[in-house]
Amino acid sequence: MCFPFLLLKLNDFIHYKLILLAPMIYCSSLINFVSMRNYLLFITLLGFLTGSINTYAKGTYQTPENFVSEAFKQQVPEPVIAWIKDDLRKQVEEILQHKSKIKRTRYWKKDSRTVWILEEVGKKKPITVGIIIDNNKITRLKVLVFRETRGWEVRYPFFTKQFNQLSLMSDNKLSKSIDGISGATLSVRALDKLARIALLLNMNIQQQENPQP
């Protein structure tokens, strides 16, 4: 079951919000128990209706296996181990702003493309993110698994597309700052860190493959 008004885009929402909130804001003196009850009933009805459409805030949006497979158009190369130690480890922990117990991670590489599956805690639980890097720039960042009840908005393409074409600066920050999502600060922070770590690890691989004389 899917009602047109449930498929709201921003413009629709402005209209929708006016219907819903304008009486609350401008006609407070008219609000009484009856209108309050109607408001609650309306919201409840909305809840039941939306329960029948395909919405999800937390859960697995795409399996890591599928993400990697898609990145290489089903021609998935063998995974490679990237070790995180010594100076690289220090840089990773500087980005994370806390200690890391992870000593290695796997990645996939073909030509100039590398693919990473990384995790970092948002508020309490890890967010799993897939990142594709081509020629030292992120070409895709996607939230694959989100496990918390707050901050789930970071999975939206309108947010993750900000990472496209970003590279890593010499101070290990992204080449352009990411606009956040109100109320999802910790999730935004986690994705920003993972993007930087993926770019850092990618750069480190290149330096190992092509050491400077």
Added chain:
Amino acid sequence: MNISKTLIGASIAAALSASAAYAETTIGGYGELHYNNTHSDVKNEDKTEMDFHRFVLEFGHDFNEKIRFFSEVELEHALVKDTDDGSGPGELELEQAYIEMDLNDSSNLKAGIFLLPVGIINETHEPPAFYGVERNPVEKNIIPATWWEGGAMYSAYMDNGISYDLAIHTGLSDTTGSIRGAREKVAKAPADSLAYTARIKYTGVTGLELAGTVQYQSDFSQGLGTVGDAEDGTLIETHAIYTTGGLKLTALYASWDINFNGGTTTGKDAQNGSMVEASYKINSNWGVFARQNNWTNDDGATDKAQTDIGFNYWPHEDVVFKADYQMQNDDADDFDGFNLGVGYQF
């Protein structure tokens, strides 16, 4: 049992092992120390004090993937003193303690003591998350934050960026219609007359939050009112936050409409306030802000105003040092001066 969030927080995952283990039981916390140095010409009074305003410990536990517990214990003002008349400087409060159950991937149900879904700082008030040493007076005196009640809440999240909450919970209790002092804090709280809260929020585009809350209190007097006492009341609150780059603009409006048995001359039937704030985060360490607060708790008989300007310095993303200068008008007691603070979260 792993009880350290920091131990689990360092997971750069082994590839394709998406279900990295996370602790079943977590601890966290936040706190803030304040130094106030203000003077009121109107009251001919100095307020110069240092106060560890809040020391908070959070405990959570996941029973399984769908059922979890979360709690927050807060020591306010550093000391709970055993006095004959109960007048100690501080309080020990159980601010949150609820069971949360996922109904599906987009909705859940809470039961217990929880923060009400209203305003900006009521649910998110860790010191590194906001500007200013003290929380804004509009949310403090009108909403009134921090506000928790006991009951049940249904929350749902839609794919288009809209989320909403519906709650049935204990209500305020004050026959005079005072707001802040009417919080019973779920301590043998009267539950004769419940309250109902509904919030709708939109966070569907980058940097924007639009939210509105309506709450109905069925009886401020909790069944004990007589002529002249407060009866039912409605709170409406709406706010907008827009962030682009380092710039953040915030506006909030909240208003109470309270009915009294036979009417009232106290002005408490209409209490409202508004707050606007502009801030700019210069880099990851420094941010500056300016905030204007206006509110009345007596239908305009006194129009209180406070202006704040200041800055935050974050040496680490979870640690903040704050400084601000506040200016109050005569109705707000005219306390002008500066505040310093240090806060943290983990």
